Amino acid sequence: MLSGTKGRAEGFLYWDDGESIVKSFSTHKYYHWRFEYSSTEEGASLSIKTEHSASLQIPTLDTLEIFNYRYHPDFNSFQLNNKEIDIDVEISSYDPNTAILYISSEHLIKMTGKGPFVLKWEHSEEWEAQLDMHAFAFVPYWATLFVCRFMDPNGQMIGFDVYGGKSGKRGKKNFYYAIRNDGIYFGEKRGEENELIESWDTPCIDASVENMALKASSVPTGTSSVPAAACGKRVVGYYTGWGTREITEDQIRRLTHVIFAFVATQADGSIGFGAVSNEPDQGDAAAKAMQRFNDLRSKVRTAKSGTKMLFAVGGWENSQYFSSIAADPTKRANFVNHVANFLRDQQIDGVDVDWEYPVTGGATEGIPADKQNYVTLLSDLRTRLTNLATELGRTVPYEITLASAAGEWTIRPGYDLSGIMQYADFINVMTYDYYGAWGSQWGAYTGPPSPLFYGSPPGFSGKLNADFTMKYYSCRSGKPSKLNMGVPFYGRYWENVGAAIDANDEMWRTADAVGGVYQGGYLAWKDIPTKGWSRDSASFHEKTKAPYIYDSGSRRFLGFENVQSLQHKVNYAIERNLGGLMIWAIDLDDYSNTLLDVISSADLCSGGSGDTSSYQCVPIDDIRWWTPENSGPDTQIKVSEVYGHSVRILLISTVFAKGQCGKSAPLINGYYPVCDPDDPGYSCCGPAGYCGSGSEYCTCEMCVDYRTNPQKILDPPTQPTRPIQWYTMNAPEGQRGRCGSSVPTINGQIAICNPDDPFKHCCSNGGYCGTGAEYCECNGCVDYKTQ
Template identity: 45%
Template sequence: MITVDQKITPLSITVTHAGILDRSCARRRVGYITSWGKQPFRDDQADKLTHLVFAFFVVDSDGSVKLEGDAAKERLEHVKEVGPGGCPSIKGPHFQVAARHPDLKLLYAVGGWENSQYFSVLTADHSRRSILISNLIKALKEYGFDGIDIDWEYPVTGGAIEGTPADRRNYVNLMRELRNELRELEEETGRPYLISFAGAAGHWVLKPGYDLQQLMKYCDFVNVMSYDYFGAWSSKWGAYTGPPAPLNFAMPKKFSGRMNVHATMKDYSCQIKATTVSKCPGAPKMPSSGEEGLAAKTSYYYCSYSTPNPPKFQINMGVPFYGRFWKNVGDAVDSTDDMWRTATATNSEGTKFEGGDVQWRDLHTKFDASKTKFHHGAKAPFIWLPEQKTFVGYENSDSLKHKVEYIVENNIGGVMIWAIDFDDDQGTLLNSAASDSLCSPSTKSFSYKCSPVDDKRWWTYDDNEELAGMCGKSAPLIDGYYPVCDPDDPGHACCGKFGYCGSGAEFCSCPECIDYGTDPNLILKEPVKPSQKITWYTADAGEGKRGRCGRDVPPMEGEAPTCNPDDANAHCCSNGGYCGNSKEHCECVGCVDFAKQRDFKYKPLEWWTFGENPANVGRCGYDAPRLSTGKIPKCDPDSESFCCSNSGYCGKGEQYCTCLGCVDFKANPGYEY
């Protein structure tokens, strides 16, 4: 039966194959079941789910798609009985339950972490994509599935094997061509078919590898793998303990604020931007008789929203039914917070850490769960066993309750579970993740504040460890722009008065602070690029130069450095040679306001300064030591000592300015000895 995910209005039509037959609940409950698992699929699980995804079928280098291994074949043993629409239905020792629940949609997944190595080459051109798609559909028809889930980990970068930049475009081509082939199959069989894909959690993988706006034109929904933010990985990042799926940012200072579910959900929601579509190209005329008219159709095409908000209903939040643990764990990073710790590596390179994963059904027998603590900031449970130097982060009913509330509050499309066979026999976690609360209506259409730019205008550790976190008009430029702070990183969304990104009052609430998280549009506040050639020292200039100006500072390209006229906090140079915005910087004798005098240039040095030689400061005239240029030193006309006495000293008053042989350089700035 064809279902509709959203209510039809004259201005907004979205047709997909995915949905829940119970019209009182408009959110998906997608559960993966593993091909290698031993736990049977049960009726009580089927009652809780809208979609079941069998993972994995294997993709080979020639584009063939098959079940591999006796366990997987036994798991999906089938007979070709004719079912609704003339297609075979899945039956067998593990899927007889599914046959008793005809409203449950069955998909199979291909790929995964250990079988994504061929996607890059198999999608590189149309002919190879055609072979792969033909085999994907062959398996779909042979086993009678309702759809296909592509789990490419990952296009372009971040996977076990690195891809190529072309993967991003070719992934869209794969989905478009697969959708076209499924449309033809729909016309033959009279039944709809689904396409979904598993999406990366990390923005450093998501942005370069996934063209979400284009992918969602051809896919019914995305199962976001919003977990595995922390684990005992074989890299330097494996040292940091934490829960596999913290809901909120709650890490110590200097840690990334993107390592949490909220940041990932925001990232997806903001990237999936709607395009105005009045009619889907090639689609049949949309019926005007409501849901009955829709149900009468046998083939539908995806139509994107014609509203200003991204269709968050295509997003499913992934939740893990497992935990991750570390051994050889040391003290907490913050003594007031037990969760965030570091583990000691087992190799000299500092890249190997002892640990692993544990399924929920086994967690309580492997670890002392009575030591569980709940981190109220991250909304995640953890176990810390100091005697064993062991840390365990995991998911439980309490943390899942908070995730369900988040899904409802932010109007996310549903929940995805990896994997239902990791649950205990009582269905403890599934009952929480797929509770009736998930069906509560949302009062929000779109709650996120998205960045107004697609490019990155902030420094990160991946760019340059020394420049990471620098921001403001005094920071070094990034791609020609004044660097700002990442509005999607709650740990570093504010630019503080000293030109560094962070969080808290010292970065977000001071008069000079800029909070990009609260108002991302501040990124576009002019000027976003320098209005003139840079003649001032930026924050990376080195010790003793940052914020300095005038003749007493080492020159830049042979000229005295200025202050940035675009910097509201430091556009004036004091007579002491420091940039700022106070009266002492802008209105004193010898001060220069570069915002008002943008073309001001310091004249060549004609008098002694402390930077040149402190012992000669104040000396002038024929008897004074010559400057490094060989010239006779004068007195600074903009200083308090603007006259040279006949005895060769700078000062003011009659004995310096009006005596015989005295020179008043303020009255005669062009005087030459």
């Protein structure tokens, strides 16, 4: 509202689709406000008159924003219809930099009829004139379209403001608007807004009401009370577009960032509210997503907590177009422009790219070029958003974040971390869904959805835990400050569960399939008690730092997170100086915010600053150990089918036949193979030349422990010092470990023993490689290390 000493403004909130509004403002459902404002040095009053065209849900007035307010207010009282009301001064504030008065309170005015409503307040500071333009705005963001007309004190209309921007039309079309000096123009394509709806004689000045509103609301206001924010660290919460629980301002105040998931991506690179899963009966998915998005945005602004709001594109079931979008310059430009337009129209703070996954591991497999194309996509996006911020006069850069995989088998081929880090503000690492009742043979194995540490039985990969994943990202990127470790506010359960795999460890069990399918699913933390589970009956697995419940009577198993496990994750993030924690998803918590309390109160700043790291990083980038992926056809790998945010799941067969190591093992890319220091299940090379864990592999005289000291990978010689003329461990029976004239020659030469092998460099007179007197000092023995 214009505010000299008096002013008027009025607004129309339309429920109809954009097409009807373009054709006619007057014949469709609307809600109409008229605002009259007056002020003196002592106080101000705002009269609100309302009417509506049909039986509509009457919205609640939660927030008033008065631009270029002429006072530094020191509020003495608030009255509504001459009755005293309490307004929390912490959320009723004045920003002297933008001269904007915010009066915010949940249900400030509950509109139960056609008014009038009169809100009065008193202040005691001196009159201080600001700019010539003064405007009032009330924006009900959850509706289709809101048009506000601004008048001067004499009733002369001088401008329009439009909120809601892009809005749904019939048949999935869209309309756009443009504010120009002579009115509002609409059109079905951006840049082609040619249909004039209203006009006026008095031209708008360059610093229009719309631009003032953009600058005022497009950057978060207020100061965060989240401890992590004090040093620039983060508590990030996703909020789903399909959930049932609505986010609260209290939850928002406990976050540094809130991310709406998801805005749907289309094949041509365009984005918009719509279905983001393959579930049937999603006719109202777009409407529900839009309603939840707008409700979130309104509450973020009302909270005035400095919380940044982003939106996510993609997800497990809506990433199928990213590969072609990133590869095609036209589609890529379309995607980048749609993201920029969405940020501009919705006036929020950034985008979260949730491509699941580049190259491999997602519901839809990609191509090798995805790895570089992803960097190109982010580079283009960063350039466009930097330019957009300049165009709008935004002082805080737009943020670009990523949601990324947890499994090395997806990260290594799909993510150029050094390239990505140039353009991403931070990465939300999805360190969950390592175990679940998947629709395949690997769904048989119970376990925690998000184990913090390795604690699996023999035969399982040692990389199915958050510790491995965060170490990998931190070491490979060198940027722990840009990494948020994901925590799930949900659990996963199995039915038809049998005996424990290890009698000494009740966590790990196998389930029986029904019709070839393993039965189970996903369960929000808030729903656990209502679905037949008692949290009080949970056991805590010390190795993985994860709770679980096994009900032998019903043969059901539930792995989940609780306060105890989350506190371990908080401590881990502090100890490893991570940039923050990420929650999937905030609307899965209970109504007491039990889990959020643990995360939001974390003193992440106590872990240090910058990119200092306490991880012992592997000193090489290439793979010099035999893995299931690179060692032969008898390896078994599982790609999971999961809900929402997901990871690829790997389970190594108990045979692990090709996990050889040492100087007698077959070379890998010209190097002697070692054991993977980052896989606690297979990080030590035992005397028999196989990788494993435990004392027989790690602490014996002939053992090599690469996990404790990854630098041992570089111990010379790392490559053969002479051409290979010895049989390696993958040789046929009768040749493996043999030497001398009694065995077949190698390339026409007598088989020798490897002089680089400290344990098998001598050939005995019986034709076997080894060390000691019976191999090196007997009559007929040959020590090839000395030859």
